[in-house]
Amino acid sequence: MLTLQDPTLLKTQSYLNGSWHDASAYFSVHNPADGSLLAEVADGGVEHCQLAIAAASQSQADWAARPAAERARLLRRWFELLLNHQEDLARLMTAEQGKPLAEARAEVVYGASYIEWFAEEAKRLYGDTIPAPSGDKRLLVIRQPVGVVAAITPWNFPNAMITRKAAPALAAGCSIVVRPAELTPLSALALAELANRAGIPAGVFNVVTGADAKAMGEVLTRHPAVNKFSFTGSTAVGKQLISQCADSVKRVSMELGGNAPFIVFSDADLDAAVAGAIASKFRNAGQTCVCANRLLVQQDIYTEFANKLVSAVHKLQLGRGDKEGVHVGPMIHARAAARVNQLVQDALAQGATCLTGGPRTDLGDNYVAPTILCGVSNQMAVAQQEIFGPVAPLIAFNDEAEAIALANDTEMGLAAYCYTRDIGRALRMGERLAYGMVGLNEGIISNVAAPFGGIKASGNGREGSKYGLDEYTEIKYLCLGGI
Numbered sequence: 290m291l292t293l294q295d296p297t298l299l300k301t302q303s304y305l306n307g308s309w310h311d312a313s314a315y316f317s318v319h320n321p322a323d324g325s326l327l328a329e330v331a332d333g334g335v336e337h338c339q340l341a342i343a344a345a346s347q348s349q350a351d352w353a354a355r356p357a358a359e360r361a362r363l364l365r366r367w368f369e370l371l372l373n374h375q376e377d378l379a380r381l382m383t384a385e386q387g388k389p390l391a392e393a394r395a396e397v398v399y400g401a402s403y404i405e406w407f408a409e410e411a412k413r414l415y416g417d418t419i420p421a422p423s424g425d426k427r428l429l430v431i432r433q434p435v436g437v438v439a440a441i442t443p444w445n446f447p448n449a450m451i452t453r454k455a456a457p458a459l460a461a462g463c464s465i466v467v468r469p470a471e472l473t474p475l476s477a478l479a480l481a482e483l484a485n486r487a488g489i490p491a492g493v494f495n496v497v498t499g500a501d502a503k504a505m506g507e508v509l510t511r512h513p514a515v516n517k518f519s520f521t522g523s524t525a526v527g528k529q530l531i532s533q534c535a536d537s538v539k540r541v542s543m544e545l546g547g548n549a550p551f552i553v554f555s556d557a558d559l560d561a562a563v564a565g566a567i568a569s570k571f572r573n574a575g576q577t578c579v580c581a582n583r584l585l586v587q588q589d590i591y592t593e594f595a596n597k598l599v600s601a602v603h604k605l606q607l608g609r610g611d612k613e614g615v616h617v618g619p620m621i622h623a624r625a626a627a628r629v630n631q632l633v634q635d636a637l638a639q640g641a642t643c644l645t646g647g648p649r650t651d652l653g654d655n656y657v658a659p660t661i662l663c664g665v666s667n668q669m670a671v672a673q674q675e676i677f678g679p680v681a682p683l684i685a686f687n688d689e690a691e692a693i694a695l696a697n698d699t700e701m702g703l704a705a706y707c708y709t710r711d712i713g714r715a716l717r718m719g720e721r722l723a724y725g726m727v728g729l730n731e732g733i734i735s736n737v738a739a740p741f742g743g744i745k746a747s748g749n750g751r752e753g754s755k756y757g758l759d760e761y762t763e764i765k766y767l768c769l770g771g772i
């Protein structure tokens with residue numbers, strides 16, 4: 290049973306135009322830890338999307354016309370409310386998503402940090418003056434909000450993936466319609482309740498719930514009143530959504546899949562590398578897009594590193610996220626667990642060895658124990674696909690050139706990690722790894738001050754940092770003549 294200090298944070302209807310909207314049908318939200326029913330949520334679908342876009346359209350000009358300091362004040366109030374309700378938001382998140390409570394609490398702070406950051410950045414939406422090529426002109430550059438934003442967000446970070454988009458959008462003067470993953474709508478609706486309490490005006494921040502992702506996606510990507518579409522999810526769905534946006538030439542930001550190499554050279558601090566690998570690989574049970582996907586380990590330390598990693602993995606406790614002391618929770622659903630187990634089976638059939646882990650059916654079909662595979666090749670499916678589960682495949686390499694070649698041999702380009710104590714090598718690797726983000730002697734790289742995003746099939750655009758606001762602004766050039 291889910292008990293909250295403030296039970297009114299548990300909402301089950303779409304939030305649009307500043308009020309809660311019911312629907313004639315509902316969809317169920319379950320707890321991945323045990324399959325129990327958490328809530329029946331309004332299946333607002335296409336109709337709620339259309340209503341929300343109309344509301345966002347209507348409210349946007351007034352919101353943009355307010356002084357930046359006022360938008361900043363309201364965002365700041367929203368940020369403080371998130372922190373005031375951290376425990377309830379974390380409990381809701383663990384219940385619907387499965388991650389350990391400690392991680393859920395940390396995500397609430399992390400998600401809130403984007404609201405705080407962009408509350409501050411709202412006031413720094415500077416323009417430019419450009420020296421003109423002739424004396425009778427003055428060239429000015431101003432930055433304006435792109436307008437109405439639509440966003441589709443995933444289930445793995447049910448809070449932060451929304452605030453990373455909504456906070457810069459609102460700071461820039463945009464309004465936004467968010468369609469959260471149908472697996473985790475409760476965190477999104479709690480955010481909406483707090484936005485309402487913060488005084489964010491009606492229509493500026495909207496959350497539409499529904500089970501039919503495809504139909505809702507059609508509206509959000511094709512509606513003529515939507516100026517910009519932002520997505521976090523799989524590359525396959527992202528490609529489809531980009532093509533849908535092409536018809537009306539919408540601006541897009543895409544945070545798509547990853548296939549992060551985690552490279553350990555023999556000159557690395559091995560204990561630091563093991564700690565980094567554990568944090569990067571097993572956080573959120575391996576269900577993050579920047580999770581280490583393949584561990585590339587230099588041949589001469591391969592066995593030593595593998596042994597140290599196995600010892601560290603043996604200390605990780607698997608179980609329900611709301612149980613004290615648990616480090617690794619369930620997968621989001623049994624299908625996800627079965628897919629991860631299938632990747633492991635495929636690797637074993639091709640000659641890999643399992644050093645520890647495997648399925649844990651005694652806990653239920655959603656659980657996969659932290660697993661380490663050795664003797665993996667980069668051609669195996671477990672190395673080419675995004676695992677999105679707590680499985681660490683170890684691949685041996687001989688030298689720097691081979692490490693780079695293996696690391697870059699993927700269509701993805703989100704995050705990469707490299708451990709070495711040679712500063713020249715660290716810089717060379719940083720420059721040559723074809724990824725949007727590189728952790729050098731660091732396994733956790735994501736924070737509000739840094740630009741998060743990928744290249745190649747991992748998407749485009751950056752979230753967070755001073756660059757994050759650019760995604761929600763247009764540059765306008767004014768040419769003043771006759772001077």
Ligand code: ADP
Binds near residue numbers: 442443521
């Ligand atoms: P994941 O594998 O992490 O679930 P998806 O790309 O399938 O990644 O899902 C990310 C988000 O996109 C979720 O909110 C999901 O409901 C939504 N989604 C999935 N398929 C579609 C689609 N065809 N059109 C629009 N949204 C979609």
